[in-house]
Amino acid sequence: MVNSRGSRQLGRRAQAAERGGVTExxxxxxxxxxxxxxxxxxxxxxxxxxxxQVPRAPHDVLGIINVRGHLVTVIDLKRRLGLPDLEPPRKxxxxxxxxxxxxxxxxxxxxxxxxxxxxxxxIEPAGVLGGNVAxxxxxxxxxxxALLILLSPRALLGGAA
Amino acid sequence: xxxxxxxxxEFYSEVQELIEGLSRDLLSLDDQEKRKKVEPxxxxxxxxxxxxxxxxAGLFGASRLGVLSHNLEEILDDLRLGRRPLTREAIDLLFKxxxxxxxxxxxxQSQEVDVxxxxxxxxxxxxxxxxxxxxxxxAPLAEYELDAGLLSVxxxxxxxxxxxxxxxxxxxFRVRTIFKLQTIDEELEQLKSVAKxxxxxxxxxxxxxxxxxxxxxxxxxxxxxxxGQLQKTLGGPLIRIEELARRSSAPAPAPASEEHGHExxxxxxxxxxxxxxxxxxxxxxxxxxxxxxxxxRVDIRKLDSLMNIVGELAIVRASLARIMERxxxxxxxxxxxxxLHRLHRAFDRHLGQMQDGILEVRMVxxxxxxxxxxxxxxxxxxxxxxQINLVxxxxxxxxxxxxxxxxxxxxxxxxxxxxxxxxxxxxxxxxVGKPEQGTIAINAFQKGSHVYLEVxxxxxxxxxxxxxETAIQRGFLSEQDSRELSHQDAFALIFLPGxxxxxxxxxxxxxxxxxxxxxxxxxxxxxxxxVQSDVGxxxxxxxxxxxxxxxxxxLIVHVxxxxxxxxxxxxxxxLVFDPANLxxxxxxxxxxxxxxxxxxxxxxxxxxxxxxxxGFVVVVAAGSRRLGLVVDYxxxxxxxxxxxxxxxxxQVRGFAGAAQLGDQRVGLVLDSPALVEEIxxxxxxxxxxGLRRGMA
Numbered sequence: 001m002v003n004s005r006g007s008r009q010l011g012r013r014a015q016a017a018e019r020g021g022v023t024e025x026x027x028x029x030x031x032x033x034x035x036x037x038x039x040x041x042x043x044x045x046x047x048x049x050x051x052x053q054v055p056r057a058p059h060d061v062l063g064i065i066n067v068r069g070h071l072v073t074v075i076d077l078k079r080r081l082g083l084p085d086l087e088p089p090r091k092x093x094x095x096x097x098x099x100x101x102x103x104x105x106x107x108x109x110x111x112x113x114x115x116x117x118x119x120x121x122x123i124e125p126a127g128v129l130g131g132n133v134a135x136x137x138x139x140x141x142x143x144x145x146a147l148l149i150l151l152s153p154r155a156l157l158g159g160a161a
Numbered sequence: 162x163x164x165x166x167x168x169x170x171e172f173y174s175e176v177q178e179l180i181e182g183l184s185r186d187l188l189s190l191d192d193q194e195k196r197k198k199v200e201p202x203x204x205x206x207x208x209x210x211x212x213x214x215x216x217x218a219g220l221f222g223a224s225r226l227g228v229l230s231h232n233l234e235e236i237l238d239d240l241r242l243g244r245r246p247l248t249r250e251a252i253d254l255l256f257k258x259x260x261x262x263x264x265x266x267x268x269x270q271s272q273e274v275d276v277x278x279x280x281x282x283x284x285x286x287x288x289x290x291x292x293x294x295x296x297x298x299x300a301p302l303a304e305y306e307l308d309a310g311l312l313s314v315x316x317x318x319x320x321x322x323x324x325x326x327x328x329x330x331x332x333x334f335r336v337r338t339i340f341k342l343q344t345i346d347e348e349l350e351q352l353k354s355v356a357k358x359x360x361x362x363x364x365x366x367x368x369x370x371x372x373x374x375x376x377x378x379x380x381x382x383x384x385x386x387x388x389g390q391l392q393k394t395l396g397g398p399l400i401r402i403e404e405l406a407r408r409s410s411a412p413a414p415a416p417a418s419e420e421h422g423h424e425x426x427x428x429x430x431x432x433x434x435x436x437x438x439x440x441x442x443x444x445x446x447x448x449x450x451x452x453x454x455x456x457x458r459v460d461i462r463k464l465d466s467l468m469n470i471v472g473e474l475a476i477v478r479a480s481l482a483r484i485m486e487r488x489x490x491x492x493x494x495x496x497x498x499x500x501l502h503r504l505h506r507a508f509d510r511h512l513g514q515m516q517d518g519i520l521e522v523r524m525v526x527x528x529x530x531x532x533x534x535x536x537x538x539x540x541x542x543x544x545x546x547x548q549i550n551l552v553x554x555x556x557x558x559x560x561x562x563x564x565x566x567x568x569x570x571x572x573x574x575x576x577x578x579x580x581x582x583x584x585x586x587x588x589x590x591x592x593v594g595k596p597e598q599g600t601i602a603i604n605a606f607q608k609g610s611h612v613y614l615e616v617x618x619x620x621x622x623x624x625x626x627x628x629x630e631t632a633i634q635r636g637f638l639s640e641q642d643s644r645e646l647s648h649q650d651a652f653a654l655i656f657l658p659g660x661x662x663x664x665x666x667x668x669x670x671x672x673x674x675x676x677x678x679x680x681x682x683x684x685x686x687x688x689x690x691x692v693q694s695d696v697g698x699x700x701x702x703x704x705x706x707x708x709x710x711x712x713x714x715x716l717i718v719h720v721x722x723x724x725x726x727x728x729x730x731x732x733x734x735x736l737v738f739d740p741a742n743l744x745x746x747x748x749x750x751x752x753x754x755x756x757x758x759x760x761x762x763x764x765x766x767x768x769x770x771x772x773x774x775x776g777f778v779v780v781v782a783a784g785s786r787r788l789g790l791v792v793d794y795x796x797x798x799x800x801x802x803x804x805x806x807x808x809x810x811x812q813v814r815g816f817a818g819a820a821q822l823g824d825q826r827v828g829l830v831l832d833s834p835a836l837v838e839e840i841x842x843x844x845x846x847x848x849x850x851g852l853r854r855g856m857a
Binding site: 050053057064070072105 | 768805808809810815816829
């Protein structure tokens with residue numbers, strides 16, 4: 001769990017980086033693919049706490065957790081993106097991200113990897129993948145041969161069920 | 162929030178409180194005027210409230226509030242001094258000013274500048290009224306041998322009261338009494354309260370008598386009681402009572418005392434006689450200062466966060482209990498275990514007290530909203546041309562502040578509906594042999610951990626057959642399904658959204674105006690609403706509510722390996738599940754409980770979870786309907802702090818929220834009324850009604 005000082009530092013660094021034409025992305029793994037979300041959108045990274053299932057909730061809702069006295073709805077990012085649900089989460093983490101209506105949402109991911117600082121030249125628009133790209137893909141990031149699918153948090157959560 | 166904002170907030174809430182108090186007083190005034198028995202103290206209270214409002218408005222630069230208060234103050238001053246009679250017109254104007262205050266306050270808060278035309282018109286009416294004065298004939302003072310000395314020291318208000326009392330045929334008495342200087346405030350207050358039922362104290366002045374520790378007072382009092390009774394009630398060795406002589410009546414005793422009176426009254430000329438300032442007695446003043454300094458206004462959110470802390474502490478307590486059990490299991494640590502046990506018990510007790518304390522602070526008398534209702538009822542009955550008597554009982558019943566706030570709209574709807582559609586017009590009432598004046602009774606009382614609120618009218622009632630007919634016409638119900646509806650179900654039709662439309666003004670439609678909203682609001686508070694109605698006799702709606710939302714006792718049950726909390730307020734009983742007792746009726750599972758049929762829902766199946774044990778049935782009730790919930794096992798009872806689910810789970814039905822149950826576990830709290838609704842609505846069949854109710 002990143003403590004609050006840690007998350008503030010994350011935020012400050014991200015802001016400073018963006019000013020210089022560089023954006024910081026948090027790289028995370030879902031199944032076999034690596035995704036990136038803008039670091040400015042990540043409030044906190046949690047080790048997956050005990051989860052309470054919510055019957056009758058939408059398919060991609062894993063359940064609710066208690067974060068320091070507040071209830072947070074956790075969304076399975078793989079299900080939300082329509083990815084196969086294969087491995088049991090072992091290094092699973094929950095990212096706290098701002099959702100619509102001021103709600104803080106949890107995104108469950110298989111693993112959190114590292115922070116990439118990408119300059120504009122290292123980011124390709126989603127268009128390179130052809131016409132039929134999912135709305136939530138904002139672009140492709142490249143660094144040292146690694147490939148990062150950059151997610152648009154707004155497209156991802158805007159229609160949050 | 163900075164200082165000035167906080168000051169503003171304080172100002173708003175203080176003005177709001179004053180307006181509410183004013184509204185309450187006006188209702189009493191209206192009532193007293195009707196009975197032709199207006200208490201002068203009441204007019205004074207109203208005058209004082211407006212005076213305070215004027216001062217506050219000046220302090221915060223709310224000029225429009227100030228002008229309104231100033232004009233009202235003028236009128237009220239005339240009223241209390243008898244310079245103007247208390248007419249219906251004056252009372253109506255005062256009532257309208259309450260609404261004007263409300264609007265102005267709202268405009269202040271939202272910083273609106275433009276005064277709506279209707280309000281502007283009211284201001285003009287008001288200021289025109291201020292300048293019309295009809296001086297009533299002065300009552301003759303000459304009847305009494307009151308000397309000029311006495312008259313000259315009376316304030317205008319006192320003189321008015323004196324005249325009024327003489328006009329009413331009261332006799333005047335002079336009461337001489339000696340007070341100890343140290344306790345004069347209390348003794349004077351006591352004298353006043355004892356004297357009040359018998360008459361009115363016009364004024365009191367020191368005689369100059371008494372020694373260094375005592376003071377002699379002369380009290381001028383008007384009363385209709387015989388002197389003997391006065392002596393008996395007020396009497397004491399230190400009190401002497403004489404009746405003042407009336408010129409026309411039989412010769413009165415003791416002219417000497419008359420003279421004495423003159424002498425003794427003379428030195429009191431320095432008494433402030435500003436007609437705008439009510440002379441508060443020293444005793445009164447200290448009393449009111451005290452009450453102000455002992456009251457604190459608290460933002461309810463602060464109480465919520467305190468309650469959250471209590472919730473967290475309860476979890477700490479549970480962990481402590483587990484450690485204690487472990488320590489006790491180890492022989493070597495026995496002594497430590499005993500000590501820990503004692504500590505745990507003390508902790509438990511104090512935590513309980515703290516929880517009760519916070520809950521108590523949140524509690525307010527439900528009467529707060531009844532005052533507003535009275536005003537609305539008055540207005541609505543005037544508009545509808547019906548005579549309504551609003552009878553309120555149980556105003557002192559205490560409920561969570563948040564619930565009271567949320568109740569005000571639904572109650573208003575219900576009262577309006579009762580007036581518009583329940584109570585018949587005066588002619589119709591006369592024809593069916595009812596008293597011309599209709600009665601709406603609002604009754605609040607507490608039973609266990611619930612508050613009951615009944616709104617009952619003696620109007621025309623609702624006919625289930627007509628309701629069903631209307632529902633079929635509107636396409637809410639198929640003719641076939643309608644045959645299976647009980648009376649109770651038929652009344653439930655009025656809660657369907659859009660059940661009634663304005664095009665029908667027949668005797669039972671119309672009722673539905675806003676009733677769906679009423680129901681939604683009540684269920685959001687964890688309450689249920691029941692309807693009983695008899696054609697020609699009247700309608701009674703009963704709202705059942707939990708006393709508080711902050712914390713609730715719950716039965717913790719397990720389904721599919723996960724804990725769920727069932728609010729204890731909805732649980733009737735829990736029993737061991739016997740599969741042999743289960744029957745299927747029309748594809749629904751039911752069981753027999755003490756000879757009655759109980760619909761049953763297997764929670765695991767309903768929630769699509771794995772049924773592990775299905776060992777128990779928890780019987781829950783919503784209003785008059787019951788449902789058995791089959792669960793795996795019962796864990797026990799626990800107090801929980803309920804938290805709402807986030808917006809992302811808003812459309813998930815059947816849960817009222819979630820609560821932390823200890824060990825970091827979060828348990829969902831079942832919304833029993835919604836589940837009962839859902840399951841029982843299904844029984845009606847897959848009719849539009851069933852579907853609607855299932856979804857609602």
